[in-house]
Amino acid sequence: MTARADALFELADAVLCADGPVRSLVGLSLVPEHRRGHGALYDGINHGRLNIASLRNLVAAQGLPRAEDGRIRLAVDVSPWLRPDAGTSSERSFCHTYGRGKDQHLMVPGWPYSVVAALETGRTSWTALLDAVRLLPGADVAAVTTDQIRGVVERLIAAGQWLHGDPEILVVLDAGYDAPRIAHLLADLPVEVLGRMRSDRVLARPAAPRASGTNGRPPKHGGEFIFGDPATWGPEQAKTTTDTRLYGTATAQAWDRLHPRLTRRAAWTDHEGPLPVIEGTVIRLQVDHLPSGGDPKPVWLWCSTVNMTEADVDRCWQTFLRRFDIEHTFRLFKQTLGWTVPKLRDPHAADRWTWLMIVVHTQLRLARPLTTDLRRPWEKPLDPERLTPARVRRGFRNIHAKIASPASAPKPTHPGPGRPTGSPNQHPAPRHNVGRILATGQAYQRPTHHKKGTKPRRTG
Structure with missing residues (x-):
């Protein structure tokens, strides 16, 4: 300070x-x-x-929770500080909010913060917060998140939290992040990226070996793997069944070396050279029932690691469920500590x-x-x-009461006279218009998957 x-x-x-x-x-x-x-x-x-x-270096040097195998697991999520009526506050952007009404997705002006926290094991409401970055209007969320994760990992390595030979740091993302792109940008770091994918995605299998004597450019993509079409899945690489207390029987299926079919648009418009093939493992998690009693839907995960064993598959989906512990931290911040x-x-x-x-x-x-x-x-x-x-x-x-305080004793003083009563303010604060722009810099549109009767097909 x-x-x-x-x-x-x-x-x-x-x-x-x-x-x-x-x-x-x-x-x-x-x-x-x-x-x-x-x-x-x-x-x-x-x-x-x-x-x-x-402060970032000091927080990274504190003891961190680890998994049973000594692995550090990081969760990344965005929590908004909503300021809908703060017309004189600058740098606000529209923040996505869910749950403020029945089946409503509202865009409310505010300051969105991207937070990185280390996860503990077991059922707990504790996390170890490591970083927080405010997302500016027009920012590329994937690029900001990548730089944020890179900074956290480099500080952990500099503090001796990760040493050569330790298990790779696992980074867990929710469905709002482009996990393959983040994994590609962090390929030079000892990290393993695990992210949730939407149920309407379409990935590609590895290209088949090229037959001898065939002319033309070799294919980059194989057959399609459509999340919503079981006929395209084929035999899984690994399958596990686990009995859980809250969800009943949890069945996890894994398919190896699946990648998105990238095109030169959006984030890949200015990519130099040929577009990469980002292979990973797709995990489908299905449970018997939910604690709330609703109809359970399968959860699709993508992990940047290939050739996963059954133990790796179980470790990934169980770690993804621990990602929701960061929501307890957000609730503590807002309802107890008074963050917003x-x-x-x-x-x-x-x-x-x-x-x-x-x-x-x-x-x-x-x-x-x-x-x-x-x-x-x-x-x-x-x-x-x-x-x-x-x-x-x-x-x-x-x-x-038992520890010393470095703060000096306050000095007695008297408040100033302030502005005279009845005198108008000669310098009104400027007002800032939020505009219909998201934190990603794109104009807001109602998402296609929120419209009834539509089933989009996402291949990118």
Whole structure:
């Protein structure tokens, strides 16, 4: 913290030690751990400075959760900070929201943030947050995500979290990302990309060996593999069956060396040289039932690794289910820590507040073995290693009282006179029009798969 460090430090302490969820930003000035006034609080958010590069390195150097085989598993997702009424806030873009109404996909203005977190094993609501980047209007989401993942992996290697000979870092993506393209851009790193694909995709098999004496250009693609047509699947390379508690019997089928048929459009328009053939393994996961009781639909996954064994297939689809733990972190950020509570105007102030949230969450993760469970009378006792982030935060004040604070004591002062009563504001804030543009820079259209009676066929 290079400017307004004391105010920012005590603001983070106030978020950690506040009783209950954060309902307002100015309310944190009433927390005993925040010894300054509300003016210093807003001054720290609006005019403070954080060295985010140093924070990234510091967070990457902390202990990370790993899988049973010692593998680091990273989840990437976008969470929006919705600001529909903030006409004076710049750099807003339309954010995709789902679930705000029955079967509704709404586009709401706001600041979308791409977040990278390391996943734990087992059923848990903990993740280890490593990075957050605000997506600017018109940004190429795949390119930004690739640069973000590259930076995280390089910092983990520099911090000694990954050494030569360790299992490759597994990066898990949801259906909104182009997993083959990201895998191609990260081919020089020790990463394995696992992403969800839509059920209307069409991939291609490897080209058959060229017969001797055949003229013409050799084919790049073999027969089609249509996700919605079982007649095109053929025999699978691996098949596993697992009994689960929530989903009943989970059946996973895998087909090897399938790739998308790329064309020179969209992200591949300016690609130099011939278009690559990005081969991977396709996994189809089918379960008996859902916890909500709905009709289970198959989940299609694409992994950049080929020649996978049955153990690799099970590891991939089980890791993909763990990806949803990052949703618990987003819920903690928004409902408990108050990430989207402040009505900030400057997007750079929103970035500072976002990184304060990452610092707060990292401190909660480091305080897990030190916290005493202060459970409510109606809550069940939990082992120390099973405490949720909210229950660790509940006991953080007892830890805070035993440690020193680098923040200096506040100096007594008096507020300025402010603008005289009745005088108009001579410098109104400029207003910024969001426009019908997505974070990808494309004009918004209702997706084809949202229109009834249509079944698109995606080959790219």
